[in-house]
Amino acid sequence: xxxxxxxxxxxxxxxxxxxxxxxxxxxxxxxxxxxxxxxxxxxxxxxxxxxxxxxxxxxxxxxxxxxxxxxxxxxxxxxxxxxxxxxxxxxxxxxxxxxxxxxxxxxxxxxxxxxxxxxxxxxxxxxxxxxxxxxxxxxxxxxxxxxxxxxxxxxxxxxxxxxxxxxxxxxxxxxxxxxxxxxxxxxxxxxxxxxxxxxxxxxxxxxxxxxxxxxxxxxxxxxxxxxxxxxxxxxxxxxxxxxxxxxxxxxxxxxxxxxxxxxxxxxxxxxxxxxxxxxxxxxxxxxxxxxxxxxxxxxxxxxxxxxxxxxxxxxxxxxxxxxxxxxxxxxxxxxxxxxxxxxxxxxxxxxxxxxxxxxxxxxxxxxxxxxxxxxxxxxxxxxxxxxxxxxxxxxxxxxxxxxxxxxx
Amino acid sequence: xxxxxxxxxxxxxxxxxxxxxxxxxxxxxxxxxxxxxxxxxxxxxxxxxxxxxxxxxxxxxxxxxxxxxxxxxxxxxxxxxxxxxxxxxxxxxxxxxxxxxxxxxxxxxxxxxxxxxxxxxxxxxxxxxxxxxxxxxxxxxxxxxxxxxxxxxxxxxxxxxxxxxxxxxxxxxxxxxxxxxxxxxxxxxxxxxxxxxxxxxxxxxxxxxxxxxxxxxxxxxxxxxxxxxxxxxxxxxxxxxxxxxxxxxxxxxxxxxx
Numbered sequence: 001x002x003x004x005x006x007x008x009x010x011x012x013x014x015x016x017x018x019x020x021x022x023x024x025x026x027x028x029x030x031x032x033x034x035x036x037x038x039x040x041x042x043x044x045x046x047x048x049x050x051x052x053x054x055x056x057x058x059x060x061x062x063x064x065x066x067x068x069x070x071x072x073x074x075x076x077x078x079x080x081x082x083x084x085x086x087x088x089x090x091x092x093x094x095x096x097x098x099x100x101x102x103x104x105x106x107x108x109x110x111x112x113x114x115x116x117x118x119x120x121x122x123x124x125x126x127x128x129x130x131x132x133x134x135x136x137x138x139x140x141x142x143x144x145x146x147x148x149x150x151x152x153x154x155x156x157x158x159x160x161x162x163x164x165x166x167x168x169x170x171x172x173x174x175x176x177x178x179x180x181x182x183x184x185x186x187x188x189x190x191x192x193x194x195x196x197x198x199x200x201x202x203x204x205x206x207x208x209x210x211x212x213x214x215x216x217x218x219x220x221x222x223x224x225x226x227x228x229x230x231x232x233x234x235x236x237x238x239x240x241x242x243x244x245x246x247x248x249x250x251x252x253x254x255x256x257x258x259x260x261x262x263x264x265x266x267x268x269x270x271x272x273x274x275x276x277x278x279x280x281x282x283x284x285x286x287x288x289x290x291x292x293x294x295x296x297x298x299x300x301x302x303x304x305x306x307x308x309x310x311x312x313x314x315x316x317x318x319x320x321x322x323x324x325x326x327x328x329x330x331x332x333x334x335x336x337x338x339x340x341x342x343x344x345x346x347x348x349x350x351x352x353x354x355x356x357x358x359x360x361x362x363x364x365x366x367x368x369x370x371x372x373x374x375x376x377x378x379x380x381x382x383x384x385x386x387x388x389x390x391x392x393x394x395x396x397x398x399x400x401x402x403x404x405x406x407x408x
Numbered sequence: 409x410x411x412x413x414x415x416x417x418x419x420x421x422x423x424x425x426x427x428x429x430x431x432x433x434x435x436x437x438x439x440x441x442x443x444x445x446x447x448x449x450x451x452x453x454x455x456x457x458x459x460x461x462x463x464x465x466x467x468x469x470x471x472x473x474x475x476x477x478x479x480x481x482x483x484x485x486x487x488x489x490x491x492x493x494x495x496x497x498x499x500x501x502x503x504x505x506x507x508x509x510x511x512x513x514x515x516x517x518x519x520x521x522x523x524x525x526x527x528x529x530x531x532x533x534x535x536x537x538x539x540x541x542x543x544x545x546x547x548x549x550x551x552x553x554x555x556x557x558x559x560x561x562x563x564x565x566x567x568x569x570x571x572x573x574x575x576x577x578x579x580x581x582x583x584x585x586x587x588x589x590x591x592x593x594x595x596x597x598x599x600x601x602x603x604x605x606x607x608x609x610x611x612x613x614x615x616x617x618x619x620x621x622x623x624x625x626x627x628x629x630x631x632x633x634x635x636x637x638x639x640x641x642x643x644x645x646x647x648x649x650x651x652x653x654x655x656x657x658x659x660x661x662x663x664x665x666x
Contacts, residue, residue, distance in 0.1 A: 055467035059455075069512045154466075161462025162576065169580050169587075169597075 035214035040146035106303035112141040114150030126300035130286035136226035143211030213271040222282040223272035243311025310340040327359030331366040364393035438656035459599040461576030478642030555611025568604035601625025
């Protein structure tokens with residue numbers, strides 16, 4: 001009799017363990033979340049009252065202290081004021097409580113922390129073609145804060161690891177010496193590092209997308225631009241992978257434990273259609289955006305082309321140029337070729353520099369490289385003229401003495 | 409019979425399952441500060457977590473603040489008996505003649521250096537390029553600059569983490585020990601414990617001249633070898649950490665020869 005009980009216990013345990021394991025997986029496909037259902041869960045001036053959230057906030061305040069003092073930050077006061085204004089527009093009810101930091105990291109990413117400060121990577125500024133696209137990302141990040149994703153994630157994770165630990169222990173004890181392996185619980189504990197909190201699960205991302213689309217439209221931006229952002233990113237990742245003859249890496253920055261970009265794009269398109277009101281005019285405010293980032297746009301392009309990712313850089317420059325070429329974009333297009341240095345790239349780059357200097361806003365370096373290319377081609381007189389132009393524009397350049405000697 | 413044996417073995421293992429380890433490292437030429445020295449005690453970096461049933465560390469704001477205050481008080485009491493002139497920084501903007509940013513930079517730098525020392529000297533990731541003996545780390549010219557501007561001889565940095573297991577995890581532990589009687593033994597799910605280190609930086613050279621690590625812990629969740637949430641526990645940790653500074657090897661040898 002008891003032996004049978006034992007057998008029964010063991011079987012039910014295995015079933016129970018299977019159920020626990022199943023409850024831990026989250027990879028189930030889900031329906032799109034509708035923007036209309038996304039109401040902010042917090043109001044202005046939110047302060048945590050629960051014990052676990054207070055602890056999280058205290059820790060994050062220390063993190064913010066460190067972030068605010070980081071030497072990676074771009075501190076251009078006018079630009080920061082502009083970014084702060086934007087988050088003040090699309091941040092919903094908590095708009096006035098949110099802080100924004102701009103870090104000089106040439107990647108497409110942005111992170112929202114649970115206390116309402118966000119770190120924008122400079123690579124994101126470069127990729128956005130207009131204010132609507134950028135505001136879309138900020139609105140998405142605000143969505144994480146407004147929907148309290150961090151603490152919800154933490155509680156979810158704590159609940160699951162608790163269930164797992166209790167389940168494993170109860171199963172082990174009840175299973176006795178029957179060979180039920182409880183696994184290494186300490187490994188699970190490692191799951192709980194604070195960093196893993198930044199990886200929201202798919203539902204949270206979908207919520208933020210829906211919330212973002214809604215905030216964007218409410219502020220008079222075309223919500224469809226959010227989908228366009230993803231379209232551009234998918235294109236860039238594909239171009240980068242194609243150039244390296246590899247398949248697209250699905251674990252980059254924003255994608256980690258996020259829905260697939262294609263699914264996201266489709267959902268965003270549907271959401272955008274839902275929040276767009278007929279008769280209302282929407283403006284992407286491109287001119288204002290370009291004006292705001294103009295002081296650092298050259299630096300952003302420079303950081304990008306030096307990543308040694310020619311596939312992505314070229315795609316990116318071509319995408320930005322869909323709104324019109326200029327001297328800066330032409331110069332960096334040529335820089336991508338020069339740095340790529342494949343068969344025939346030197347000629348391609350030389351032509352690129354020649355085209356760049358035809359624009360009135362060509363940067364001094366375009367004249368420099370144009371001159372050096374001409375010199376290489378044996379066209380000394382023209383080279384001298386171009387290099388003189390470079391020196392006239394940048395008399396204190398680090399290499400000015402060398403260039404002067406070359407043309408004297 | 410077998411179960412009884414396991415239970416006995418467990419009962420024997422309980423006393424040795426918890427332990428307190430300290431290990432000092434010092435510059436070979438290090439002599440503990442004596443007489444009329446000026447010491448700057450940096451803001452201690454204290455964190456207290458609660459360990460959930462599932463084993464995840466959950467930051468606790470109230471415990472952390474309480475523990476930080478206790479540690480600062482214990483340090484004050486401990487240093488008062490030493491004789492040097494001591495200033496305690498509880499905020500980054502309290503150091504005259506040095507900007508808040510510089511203090512922050514120094515703290516960050518020390519956090520990187522201190523973690524490296526703990527990792528490579530104590531936690532086992534030994535570096536083949538570093539000598540096993542002595543201490544070969546420095547905060548460099550920035551620390552010297554701070555010393556020159558403020559007139560301090562030494563800076564003391566301190567880092568302390570304490571993890572307190574929650575009731576749920578203790579219950580889980582009891583279940584694990586009870587399981588030993590039916591043949592499933594999980595006597596050591598652990599989870600709690602302290603990890604702390606202190607380092608003394610010579611502000612004349614910028615070098616880390618003395619470093620001490622304290623690690624307490626027990627394999628059994630619920631058995632605590634110290635708790636910095638209480639004044640007594642913080643005193644105990646401070647005593648373990650900076651109570652007795654041993655001189656460096658060369659200095660010790662000279663003293664022995666005499």
